[in-house]
Amino acid sequence: MTINVHAALLPPGFEGLEPLVADWAISGSDARKRRRIASSEAERLAFYAAMGADVERALDHLDQFPVDDLDASHQRLMDLVLMLAHVALAVEKQGESESYHSISQAHFTITRATEDAARKHGHALQQRRP
């Protein structure tokens, strides 16, 4: 696949979130968990504020498309939303404990997320026995 350098990073209407893409549009659930661990509190708060303000609008938009067949710009928006799931736990729950919490988190590995399950088993599930 070739990438058009002039192509928009995110779908129309979400240009305001484009500065987040480089740091936060992370592919893979375990990689997103590791990105959370590697982040500073200031980074998390800034991302949470920017993405949290647009998450419902982003989901409303993404819900119009087949979730396992998103184009590159929609997939980036999806990955930003999924990243928010991890960062929100740090901001809404762990708070100042996050830096200590992240030490333990490093011992955990997310070995499968539902996005992987859909990819691995989509075909098999369509042919399920009754």
Add this chain to the structure above:
Amino acid sequence: MSAAPYVPVTKDEVAFVGTGPVPTRPYYDPAYFELEREAIFKRVWLHVGRVDEVDQPGQYIVRPIEAARASVLIVRGADGELRAFHNVCAHRSAQLVPGDGGTARNFQCRYHGWTYGSDGRLRGVPDEGSFFDVDKAECGLAPIALETCAGFIFVNLDRTPRHSLREFLGVWADRIEALDIGASDVFSEYTYEVEANWKVTFDNFQEIYHGRIVHAKSIGAQTFAPENPFGYPTKYSFAEDGLHRSKTLWFNPNYQPGPIEALASRIVATSSPPVSDTMASSTEHFYLFPNVTFLAAQNRCFTQTVWPIDAHHTRSVIRVYWEGPDPSASVRFAREFRTAATLDVHCEDRDIIEASHQGLRSGAFESLHFQIHEVDCRHAYHAVDRHVEEYRSELAGGRPA
């Protein structure tokens, strides 16, 4: 969550499990663990996977069971039959299949190339004529007993299991089937290892007493309230000859989640039917002897299987089951949130589990103390110790003590 009033469990209700101190040695002694290998992990039914993982002919999974020094190959045959075998070649006992799963028509040993069908039969032996009197029909893979309950696969490494899975699970089999998680064919999974005995690890999840201190950040506000400041469960139940047990969690009806958690909860609650209508307003943890936790919560089912690696190391495998692949971006987001939130709770436990094991291992104290709300830990101790004592009696001369 319905606002059920909190009614505390009393001492009288749980005293039959025991009230005195419990010895610490079984929680760290390598000699005791050697007995557990034989008395438990080579004899009882162990949960190793879901039928959905081996749905198609030729699909297989490989599961290490270090406590029994075994590797188990579970494969759906071309005939549709699900079978389990020791993952060992009959030629010179080399481990047969590397990796943790896939799809294959045949399994070829990496050492000398003996080849087996998905039914375990020996199909091919390179230079077969150079062997003396090897009968191929007698050299299939070594079978392992396999049975399923509600789509969960169990194996038993005993050559002649003492009980069927159904007998072993008893009324718990009916209750797990009643959860209707047969449709939960997609799962999220995470794992972690911890330097602690498997019982120390498992016990951590069998009691809520520690929640007030350890889980103040992750689920504290959900489980504590003025009427139940420790967030204690409302019920403990025990079944099948002292093997299995459960606890029913209580939740603060006035819990106010943060905005993103609230969004995720709203999506999960409206996107799929509850795992079970009868369970919708409660959450009951089932503890299946020896090492599995089932949580039947609204809209999802959760399992944690705790695998001993040796007396001082444990691997924990957590799965969150969902009904069907993600139908939308919103549901994918909500499931990612819920899985990461569960992981966060386990994160808070990990270092205290290690600290607990380090203290036990020091031998500073010969006994430990369980209160009402640690009754599931006490019950588990007795279930383990009874198996170990019965095995000791067998070693001593085949007579019950």
